[in-house]
Amino acid sequence: MSRSGLAVLKPGPLTLIQDLGRTGHFRHGITVGGPADRLSFLWANRLCGNRANTAALEIAIGGVELEAGDHCQIALAGGDGSISINGRPKANWCSHNLNPGDILAVGLLQQGLRIYLAVRGGFQVAETFGSAATVVREGLGGLTGEALQKGHFLPAPPSRHEPTFFLPPGKRPGILPLSHLMLVPGWQYRDLPRALRRDFFHRPFRLSRDTDRMGARLEGDPLAGRGGIAETMLSEGLVAGAVQIPPDGLPIVMMADHQTMGGYPKIGTVISRDLWRLSQSRPGTEVTFAPVSSVRARRMARQVIREFESTRPDRA
């Protein structure tokens, strides 16, 4: 009898088991982790009937092949590429039933950088600090604290002929194009020289190749003159979205796996919705920042979640 779950035939360059991450452990130096694009992750789980905090796969770039061990239902959401089951094209933002031996393939993504694959009932993985989220740098989460490898087996409960759901294009959250990142000014904002603040909001940057789940590095005309603040700063806590201005004047945006502390001045924090979209953007993408008040940012964050909760997918 075959096991219930998915066997990894091709792991892809960076496929990670993720749930909503480890919260409450900053003071031990443990980062949150979790999906880089949380909204697509939430949709993948929802489309196959899971609760929000259910372990699913984050597939970066694509190139993944999985074989079903038993009947199961999967769902995909996020960046777009060719999806097939036994060679037959299938839709993204949709749930699909798999039979034992079926081969699910996710080709290279043509749009966006990450696609999420959830399985009905969730991948059954041991948790560390209350989470299965893989943070490779810390060696925590997933099957082994690493990205998926060929030959891994991802256990999941069987499910047969469940109804499938589809999110039509008009109802999907926009993941692209991204031009403006909304940023809540804060942290050392008031201590940074006026000229630097002005330049920051008026200058376009490009997303660097050296971007990963820890931080998004930006390239372009460096911001000059951080003033005296940089020399006297003591290390302090970080959160996802915080934008550091290091000595070279090129901003770094903290992403899901960010280090928990840092000693560079910070100009503010990108709002969550735009941080998720940034994680779907490719190197070379032009990025500009626009200021938003914390009151408005909070309203927008609540709005994004309300919209997710009130949107009903169609029966596929």
Added chain:
Amino acid sequence: MDIRVAGENALIVYLARQASPGTLSKIRQLIRALEAACPLEIVDLNPGYHSLVVVYDNRRTSFARLRNTIRSLEPAGGDTVGAGNRVRLPVYYAPESGPDLERIARRHGLGVDEVARIHSGRPYLVYAMGFAPGFVYLGEVDPRIATPRHKTPRLKVPPGAVAIADAQTAVYPCESPGGWNLVGRCPVTLFDPANSQPARCAVGDEVSFYPIDREQYLAMGGTL
């Protein structure tokens, strides 16, 4: 207390201008007070040398409301929280385990043994934890051995490496890149995710080092 916005669902409280045992005590008091006053609103707390980042649930509170709460909880100072644990850690100080020992000794006109004696000669306070799981920032190092970071960080620092950066000292819990000056190795595991208390030390603890020789280091499970 200076309370600033740190994002759509986070704020940072600066409790003092400088790091000091008094500041540390205030941070710990504020953590306790916040955990007691608003357990549902608080998502995570991230203490630094003189600050505390508070991540909160946007649906339950707002920056303005939480700022008022924090102002009403302003810690008076004085250590009413009580001191942390005392942790003693063995260190094998030698050029083979601490490749920067000689550099530090030369810089300050000391012998290698003196550097080890001075480093293990006083207790340190855990001011902060972060950078990597279980990485503790300890202060203050004796000015006679305080040494600035390397200009170019090493790509690999081994687990258990005991290191100095300016007036701070630390033990690397796991292999990672790092720019601190390495003075020795500690054979004790400082961070074990499988343990119910994964981190050996906590903010506010007092850590002291005692020298061991090569044989003891290897016998305690140390590797070279």
